[in-house]
Amino acid sequence: MAAIVTRKEVAELAGVSEATVSRVFNDVGPMKEQTRQRVLQAAKTLNYHPNAIAQSFARRRSGNLGVVLPYVPKVHIFSTYYFSEVLSGIGEQVKASGYDMLLKFRVPGEESDYSSIFRSQKVDACVILGATDTPSERAELKKLEDGGFPFCLINQHMSGERFNEVDADHEGGSYRAVRHLLDLGYRNIAFLSGSPEFSNSGDRLRGYMQAMREAGLLPAEAKAPGDLPPHLYYEGNYSLTSGIKAAAAMHPHLNRIEAVFASNDRMAIGLMQGLREYGHVPGRDYAIVGYDDSEAARVTDPPLTSVAVPFYEMGRLAAEQVLRRVGGGNETGGALESFSVKLDTRLVVRQSCRILR
Amino acid sequence: MAAIVTRKEVAELAGVSEATVSRVFNDVGPMKEQTRQRVLQAAKTLNYHPNAIAQSFARRRSGNLGVVLPYVPKVHIFSTYYFSEVLSGIGEQVKASGYDMLLKFRVPGEESDYSSIFRSQKVDACVILGATDTPSERAELKKLEDGGFPFCLINQHMSGERFNEVDADHEGGSYRAVRHLLDLGYRNIAFLSGSPEFSNSGDRLRGYMQAMREAGLLPAEAKAPGDLPPHLYYEGNYSLTSGIKAAAAMHPHLNRIEAVFASNDRMAIGLMQGLREYGHVPGRDYAIVGYDDSEAARVTDPPLTSVAVPFYEMGRLAAEQVLRRVGGGNETGGALESFSVKLDTRLVVRQSCRILR
DNA sequence: AAAAAAAATGTACGCGCGTTCATTATCTCA
DNA sequence: TGAGATAATGAACGCGCGTACATTTTTTTT
Secondary structure, X not given: OOOOOOHHHHXXXXXXOHHHHHHXXXXXXXXXXXXXXXXXXXXXXXXXOOOHHHHHHHHOOOOEEXXXXXXXXXXXXXXXXXXXXXXXXXXXXXXXXXXXXXXXXXXXXXXXXXXXXXXXXXXXXXXXXXXXXXXHHHHXXXXXXXXXXXXXXXXXXXXXXXXXXXXXXXXXXXXXXXXXXXXXXXOOEXXXXXOOOXXXXXXXXXXXXXXXXXOOOOOOOOOOHHHXXXXXXXXXXXXXXXXXXXXHHHHHHHHHOOEEEEOOXXXXXXXHXXXXXXXXXXXXXXXXXXXXXXXXXXXXXXXXXXXXXXHHHHHHHHHHHHHHOOOOOOOOOOOOOXXXXXXXXXXXXXHHHOOOO | OOOOOOHHHHHHHHOOOHHHHHHHHHOOOOOOHHHHHHHHHHHHHHOOOOOHHHHHHHHOOOOEEEEEEOOOOOOOHHHOHHHHHHHHHHHHHHHHOOOEEEEEEOOOOOOOOHHHHHHOOOOOEEEEEOOOOOHHHHHHHHHHHHHOOOXXXXXXXXXXXXXXXXXXXXXXXXXXXXXXXXXXXXXXXXXXXXXXXXXXHHHHHHHHHHHHHHOOOOOOOOOOHHHOOHHHEEEOOOOHHHHHHHHHHHHHHHHHOOEEEEOOHHHHHHHHHHHHHOOOOEOOOEEEEOOEOOHHHHHOOOOOXXXXXXXXXXXXXXXXXXXXXXXXXXXXXXXXOOOEEEEOOEEXXXXXXXXXX
8 A cells, every 4th residue: 555645745855834735735825936836846756645535624525515316126226317317417517516426325224314414524515316205304304404504406396395406397398298199189198107205296297187187188176196087097106117017007998098198208118018018009009108308218119209308407407506505605605595496398209199090 | 504513522411531432433342331322312412423524534444435437528428328337236336335436527638647536535446437448547557556546447458457357248249249140141240349449349349250250251360440341340439429420331331231230239229220311221121239238229129139238237346346455455464366357248139130031 | 224014934723533552440250 | 358350431642634823034115
């Protein structure tokens, strides 16, 4: 193991005090150019690199942005379009801001003890993915907020709180998707929901129901899944497998279903695969619209109409905003307001909902 | 900002010394159960959490595994199958080992100064993705090795060095892919290569050429791309776009090409898209085999025959091995040998190379 | 040329924790 | 019951750095 070179040795070699070495590396205070060069030269000779841990310790700042990832059973989390895009966006911003990105994987059984993440001081701020709206999570997040720790939720709205949030207009996106199907003349449109503990699942449901109500296909007071005809409502958990399972449940009713709106592409693809097993071909026997506009949507057969969500930009924006709040406020002294943005979604039409009869 | 609770306050409340608090939290030394409880109670009351940065500082160990990511222009890096799977594997192991994962994004212009990553002490070990075999990178890696820092390359072999490496048998995988095409009766088989600066690109080329030589379709002394008929060799950079570009170059020669072996699925898909524009339909006008067996391979039309690579396991294994080397050796005192593993690949046959004529 | 101001550098301390060594309390066995 | 052994705890230091404050050197002003 190479011995650790400290500023003390650099100081000795350069014939200055340790403080001066520190000043050179932090670029603080007035400094004679000649001594600066001497110090830099000595540092180079000794191959000195400031110890980042010690710096963090002294500065009381780690230079890390934490990213909290949910536990997703049996799935390679980075391989899901949603997470990979969000993380790419965060990564981009983190790089631009000179931070590092520290990933925290949530462990299945464990309570999500967010505040310990901060108290441990390993991160200066954090972005939380896959938060769920449960009382215990809310309580944890409140603690974070009370502590003044900068954090931001992505794709999850906690109504009644003023947490920093970056979300997308899933309700509008879903509405437009279903409207598209309606405009094509379909009437019996089924909805394949994702896991209900995410607020954005509810958003999609609301968009779907609004479109259906407006078309006179649902009573005006229909609000909850229970208000839907059972053969039009299915529930999965955003996984491919759950889409396949939904196919088994849906297949007996397919004579009464013309089109399906699935809450993400993955489930849509699983559903298509599953229904194919029963001889139902998408784009011929039924129309289908997915959600996320993942890359897979471009290559399925038929190509999948889907709702594009700016996940990358959401990640980038969340990181940017939360890093700006590090240190408890902006440079002019005031603390920053909490922010909550909702980015637009966009329907991308492909062939999976063409009328072919 | 919530005031930071230190062990001092816990010690006072519990009526013990700071050292005792420390012992309780590190579970060292004999300890009267009663005092342990008093301390834990006091810690709970004050909501004390040890400061991870200070711990790292004192222990001279960060508890982080570094992951160095290459700069990939214009691509969302987490959204590529290869990286996302490897990262998932690393993430899994990191979680199991009680470490955190610190991502380091390489910056385009900057020299890859690996050793500074270690000297800065932010990570105890690291896994390097997308290393290239250039003199400067080799030199940097040598420095790491000389320093005794545990690191591991994934999917990149540096011949002549004894770096820790986790690789896959790309040569064998490519050989089998091309053999499959040969067995189906194809003779004019083109090769779409990836970026040559990665050793695994060369591996694929070798596998392809060996199969072709064995079939008597290339002279025995053919070794380099230059030894191939130009209409059979194309070069991309593993991106979708480069596959589309390759289609433009390949299209004029397609009357002399029966099948294509592409170095990854992404390029294969791009190629299929591109060739379709010219009216050439995969599985009808030409056969095609991809590489990686990404999820996209299952959903293309036709489904893409591809070579499965255990990326997830590679990531997991690399992390496991490198973390075992933290601290310069194993528990029994001896330093661990450097390791170099090569995992098997597997051909997954789908419909893209069926003979349909 | 002396006084005042500004620039440049040094001294010294603390950040929170792990850990060694010294000290005190408790137990064991005769 | 007392000596030795062992368990339990405390005191003190250093990890490498940032930085407030003190000191010295240089420049500017009168």
